[in-house]
Amino acid sequence: MRDPIRVLILGTGQMGAGIARHVLDTPGLELVGAYGKRRERAGTDVGHAIGLERDLGISIEANLPAAAERTRPDIAIQATCSKLDDAWPEIAVLLRHGISVISIAEEMAYPAYRSPAIAAEMRDLACATGAAVVGTGINPGFLLDLLVITLTGICLTVDSITATRVNDLSPYGPTVLDAQGVGLTLEAFEAGLRDGTVTGHLGFPESISMIAAALGCVVDRIEQAVEPIVSEVKRKTPFVTVEPGCVAGSQHTAVAYRDGEPFIIFDHPQQVRPELAGIETGDSIEIVGTPGLRFTGSPEIPGGKGTVAIAVNMIPRILAATPGLYTVAELPVPAALAGGARRTTAPVGEARRHA
Amino acid sequence: MRDPIRVLILGTGQMGAGIARHVLDTPGLELVGAYGKRRERAGTDVGHAIGLERDLGISIEANLPAAAERTRPDIAIQATCSKLDDAWPEIAVLLRHGISVISIAEEMAYPAYRSPAIAAEMRDLACATGAAVVGTGINPGFLLDLLVITLTGICLTVDSITATRVNDLSPYGPTVLDAQGVGLTLEAFEAGLRDGTVTGHLGFPESISMIAAALGCVVDRIEQAVEPIVSEVKRKTPFVTVEPGCVAGSQHTAVAYRDGEPFIIFDHPQQVRPELAGIETGDSIEIVGTPGLRFTGSPEIPGGKGTVAIAVNMIPRILAATPGLYTVAELPVPAALAGGARRTTAPVGEARRHA
Numbered sequence: 255m256r257d258p259i260r261v262l263i264l265g266t267g268q269m270g271a272g273i274a275r276h277v278l279d280t281p282g283l284e285l286v287g288a289y290g291k292r293r294e295r296a297g298t299d300v301g302h303a304i305g306l307e308r309d310l311g312i313s314i315e316a317n318l319p320a321a322a323e324r325t326r327p328d329i330a331i332q333a334t335c336s337k338l339d340d341a342w343p344e345i346a347v348l349l350r351h352g353i354s355v356i357s358i359a360e361e362m363a364y365p366a367y368r369s370p371a372i373a374a375e376m377r378d379l380a381c382a383t384g385a386a387v388v389g390t391g392i393n394p395g396f397l398l399d400l401l402v403i404t405l406t407g408i409c410l411t412v413d414s415i416t417a418t419r420v421n422d423l424s425p426y427g428p429t430v431l432d433a434q435g436v437g438l439t440l441e442a443f444e445a446g447l448r449d450g451t452v453t454g455h456l457g458f459p460e461s462i463s464m465i466a467a468a469l470g471c472v473v474d475r476i477e478q479a480v481e482p483i484v485s486e487v488k489r490k491t492p493f494v495t496v497e498p499g500c501v502a503g504s505q506h507t508a509v510a511y512r513d514g515e516p517f518i519i520f521d522h523p524q525q526v527r528p529e530l531a532g533i534e535t536g537d538s539i540e541i542v543g544t545p546g547l548r549f550t551g552s553p554e555i556p557g558g559k560g561t562v563a564i565a566v567n568m569i570p571r572i573l574a575a576t577p578g579l580y581t582v583a584e585l586p587v588p589a590a591l592a593g594g595a596r597r598t599t600a601p602v603g604e605a606r607r608h609a
Numbered sequence: 610m611r612d613p614i615r616v617l618i619l620g621t622g623q624m625g626a627g628i629a630r631h632v633l634d635t636p637g638l639e640l641v642g643a644y645g646k647r648r649e650r651a652g653t654d655v656g657h658a659i660g661l662e663r664d665l666g667i668s669i670e671a672n673l674p675a676a677a678e679r680t681r682p683d684i685a686i687q688a689t690c691s692k693l694d695d696a697w698p699e700i701a702v703l704l705r706h707g708i709s710v711i712s713i714a715e716e717m718a719y720p721a722y723r724s725p726a727i728a729a730e731m732r733d734l735a736c737a738t739g740a741a742v743v744g745t746g747i748n749p750g751f752l753l754d755l756l757v758i759t760l761t762g763i764c765l766t767v768d769s770i771t772a773t774r775v776n777d778l779s780p781y782g783p784t785v786l787d788a789q790g791v792g793l794t795l796e797a798f799e800a801g802l803r804d805g806t807v808t809g810h811l812g813f814p815e816s817i818s819m820i821a822a823a824l825g826c827v828v829d830r831i832e833q834a835v836e837p838i839v840s841e842v843k844r845k846t847p848f849v850t851v852e853p854g855c856v857a858g859s860q861h862t863a864v865a866y867r868d869g870e871p872f873i874i875f876d877h878p879q880q881v882r883p884e885l886a887g888i889e890t891g892d893s894i895e896i897v898g899t900p901g902l903r904f905t906g907s908p909e910i911p912g913g914k915g916t917v918a919i920a921v922n923m924i925p926r927i928l929a930a931t932p933g934l935y936t937v938a939e940l941p942v943p944a945a946l947a948g949g950a951r952r953t954t955a956p957v958g959e960a961r962r963h964a
Contacts, residue, residue: 276765396763404759406945407922408751408915410631470925470948537904543945545914549892549906559900560763567762570825584941590761590898593825 258284259569259595262327262353263300264344266290266314268427269358270333271304272562277331278310280566281594287325289344290314291334318344322351329573331565332357336456338368345376345387352383354575356568358561362389363399364460364467364581377579386575390568390582392560393419394457394464397537398520400582402461403468405539405547412469412543416519420535421554423503423526424491434524435482437494438501443482454480454506455522462510462518468583473510473517481505489527502526564588569595613639614924614950617682617708618655619699621645621669623782624713625688626659627917632686633665635921636949642680644699645669646689673699677706684928686920687712691811693723700731700742707738709930711923713916717744718754719815719822719936732934741930745923745937747915748774749812749819752892753875755937757816758823760894760902767824767898771874775890776909778858778881779846789879790837792849793856798837809835809861810877817865817873823938828865828872836860844882857881919943924950 261283263274270288277283288300296316299309315321322330330348335341338361345362348355366373380387389395398417406412423434435443435452446452459476466473485502488495496502503525510518528535536552567588574597575585582588616638618629625643632638643655651671654664670676677685685703690696693716700717703710721728735742744750753772761767778789790798790807801807814831821828840857843850851857858880865873883890891907922943929952930940937943 279765392763400942401759403944404756404942406947407943408747408910408918409945410634410914410918410921412945412947468944470944470946470951472948545911545918547906547910549904551902551904555763555902556900559765563763563765563900566765583944586939587755587759587942588762589758589823589825589938590764590767591825592761592767593827596825 256597258282259329259573259597260284260286260325260327261569262287262289262321262325262330264289264318264330264332265334266295266300266303267333268558269561272558273331273333273565274300274304275306276562276566280591282591283566283569283595285310285312286327287312287321288314289318289321290316292316318347322348322353327353329353329569330355332359333565336360338362338365338372342372342376346379349376349379349383349385349387352385354385354572355387356565356572357387357389358391358395358565359389360391360394360456361460363391363394363457364463365389365579367459367463373579380579381577384577386572386577386580388568388572388580388582388585390564392555392557392564393455394461395582396560396564397555398457399461399464400587402465402539403583404587405541405549406469408545409541409547410544412541414515414517414519414542415465416521416540418521418538419554420528420533421524421557422528422535423524425558427493431494431526434504435501436503436526437496440482440484440501443501447480452480452504454504455524458506458508458520461520462508464581464583465518466510467581471512473512474514476508476510478506478508483523483525485531487530489530491526494526496526502531563590567591570597573597611952613637614684614928614952615639615641615680615682616924617642617644617676617680617685619644619673619685619687620689621650621655621658622688623913624916627913628686628688628920629655629659630661631917631921635946637946638921638924638950640665640667641682642676643667643669644673644676645671647671673702677703677708682708684708684924685710687714688920691715693717693720693727697727697731701734704731704734704738704740704742707740709740709927710742711920711927712742712744713746713750713920714744715746715749715811716815718746718749718812719818720744720934722814722818728934735934736932739932741927741932741935743923743927743935743937743940745919745943747910747912747919748810749816750937751915751919752910753812754816754819755942757820757894758938759942760896760904761824763900764896764902765899767896769872769874769897770820771876771895773876773893774909775883775888776879776912777883777890778879780911780913782848786849786881789859790856791858791881792851795837795839795856798856802835807835807859809859810879813861813863813875816875817863819936819938820873821865822936826867828867829869831863831865833861833863838878838880840886842885844885846881849881851881857886918945922946925952928952
C-alpha cells in the first residue's frame with residue numbers, strides 16, 4: 255500500500271467543503287490541512303466547517319505559508335475565489351513551496367486571457383520549483399470547453415460550435431443568486447449590470463480561449479450580452495422569492511468571431527424554478543462541420559457536484575504532469591477515481607513508460 | 610513558417626485513402642510516402658490510389674523499411690489491419706527508425722489486452738528510439754471509451770456505465786458487411802460465427818480495458834454475445850441485398866463485471882438500412898452514479914469520417930508526447946486542426962512550458 259496523496263484545501267465554503275468531504279471519501283487521498291481566509295474561522299475544526307458531525311483533528315488555518323510549511327501536501331485545491339487577481343497570490347505561495355495546485359477559480363481556467371503576464375509568471379514559478387498548476391471546474395473547465403474540444407476531435411472540419419447550458423439555480427445560495435440578479439426588479443437588474451453586482455456567468459472568454467487554442471485558431475473578438483429572464487409567475491426557493499414581472503435569472507450569451515463570422519456561440523440561461531416556465535434544463539453541444547454532430551443531455555449536469563468531482567479527479571493528472579501551467583485541455587482527461595486515487599494512473603499490465 | 614510535419618501513410622484502402630486525402634487538405638502536414646502491403650500495387654501513384662484525379666509524384670512502396678528510410682517521416686499512420694499480430698511487425702519497423710506511430714488497428718486501442726508481452730516490447734522499443742505510439746479510431750478509440758472516460762471526469766462515484774451505438778452499415782463495402790454477416794441466412798450467420806468469418810464488432814475488450822484503467826479499477830470478466838438482426842423486409846445497398854427473413858446485421862453486446870456486478874454494458878447493433886425497420890441510429894452514454902448523466906446524439910457519428918479525423922487530429926498530441934506507448938486516454942484529447950497542424954499545440958499567449 256503506497257502512501258496516500260496529501261491534500262491541502264484552500265477555502266471551506268460550499269465548494270471547498272464539498273471537495274474536502276470527497277477527499278475524505280476517496281481511498282488514496284488524505285486531507286492534511288485547510289486554509290481559510292476569514293481569520294474569525296481560524297482554529298475551527300474542519301470537520302464541523304464542512305458539515306460533518308465529528309472533529310477531524312485538523313484546524314482551519316488563516317496563515318497560508320504556515321499551513322503549506324506545516325502540512326507539506328502533495329497537492330493543494332483552491333476554492334477561495336473566482337478572479338485571477340485573487341487566486342494568484344495564494345497560488346504563488348503554494349508554488350514557492352513546490353506544491354502543485356488545482357484551482358476552481360473561473361479565471362484560472364485560462365489565466366492567459368485575463369493576464370498573459372501573470373500566466374507567464376505562474377508558469378515560470380511552477381517550472382522553477384517543480385510544480386504543476388491547472389484550473390478546472392464544471393464551467394469553465396468542462397461543459398463549454400473540454401467536452402467541446404473532445405467532440406471536435408472526430409471532426410475533419412469545424413465551421414461553427416454552438417453550446418447551450420440551461421440550468422436551474424434553485425439549489426444555490428445568495429452569492430450565486432445575487433450575481434445572476436435573481437429576485438430583482440428590471441430596473442434593479444439593469445442597475446446591477448451597470449455597477450457590476452450582476453455579472454451573469456464568469457468564464458465565457460476563458461472557455462473560448464481554450465477552444466481556440468486547442469483548435470489552433472484565432473478568434474477576432476468576443477461579444478457578450480446579459481439579459482434578464484423575466485418571470486410571468488411567482489417563483490420561490492429557500493433563499494429568494496421572485497414576484498411576477500421580476501427577474502428569475504439571467505440569459506448570458508457570447509459569440510466569438512473567426513474571420514468575421516460567428517465561430518463559437520454560447521447560450522447560458524440560468525434561473526430559479528425553470529419548470530414553472532415550462533423550461534427543460536440541459537446541456538447541448540452542436541458542431542457544424544464534417545461530420546456535423548450534436549450531443550445533448552437533460553437535465554443539466556449539476557454544477558456543484560460536477561465541480562467537486564472534476565477538481566478531485568484531476569489530482570492524479572496534475573501530479574503526473576511535468577512542471578508548468580496547464581489548461582484542462584493540455585492534460586489527459588480526468589476520470590472518476592472509481593478505484594481510489596493513485597500517484598500514477600498507469601494500471602497493472604499497462605504498458606506506458608516515459609523514457 | 611515552420612517546416613510541415615512529414616506524414617507516411619501505411620495502407621491505401623478506404624481508411625488509408627481517407628487519411629491521406631485529409632493529410633493533403635491540412636495546412637502544416639505533408640504527405641511524404643505511402644506503404645502498401647500488396648506488391649501488385651507497388652509503383653502506383655498515390656494520387657490515383659486514393660481517388661484523386663491527379664498524380665502526386667509519390668509511388669506506393671511495398672518495402673516498409675525502405676519507405677521509412679527514404680521518406681524520413683515525423684509520423685506514420687497505420688491503416689493496414691485490425692489485429693495486433695498484424696500491426697506489431699509494421700510498428701516495430703517504424704519504431705526502429707525512431708518514427709512515432711498512430712495506428713487505427715482496433716486491437717492497438719489497448720494492445721496490452723491482447724498481449725501484455727507485445728505491449729511491453731512495443732513500449733520498450735519506443736522508449737529506446739525516442740518515439741511514441743498510440744492506437745485510435747472512432748470505436749474503439751473514442752465513442753465507447755475516450756468519450757465515456759471524459760464524462761466520468763465530472764462524477765464523484767460511478768456505479769455503472771451503459772453505452773449504446775446504433776449505426777447504419779449502408780455506406781460500407783464487402784469487408785465490413787461480411788464481418789457483420791449482412792445478407793446471410795440465419796444458418797449461414799451461425800456458421801460464420803462458429804468459423805470466425807462473422808465477428809461482430811472488434812474492440813469491446815479494448816474499450817473496457819481502457820475505461821477500467823482510466824478509472825483505476827479492475828473488471829472480473831467480460832461476457833460478449835453476437836446475435837443476428839433478422840430483417841422482416843427486403844433491404845438493399847449497392848453492395849448487398851437482404852431478403853426478408855435474412856440477416857441485416859449483428860447486435861453485439863458486452864458486459865464487464867466488477868465485484869460480480871455489471872459495471873460496463875455495451876450495446877452495438879449494426880445493420881444496413883435501419884430506417885426500413887423504423888430504427889433511429891445514434892450514440893448514447895449513460896452513467897449511473899453521482900451525479901448520474903446521459904448524453905445522446907443522433908444520427909450516429911459516422912465511423913469512417915470520424916476515424917479519419919481522429920487519426921489525423923492525433924498527430925500534434927503524439928508528437929508532443931514523451932517516448933512510450935499510450936492509449937488515447939493517456940494523452941490530451943485530440944482536437945480538430947481548424948488552424949492547421951503544428952508541432953506543438955501551445956498557442957501564442959499560452960503559458961505552459963515544460964521544465
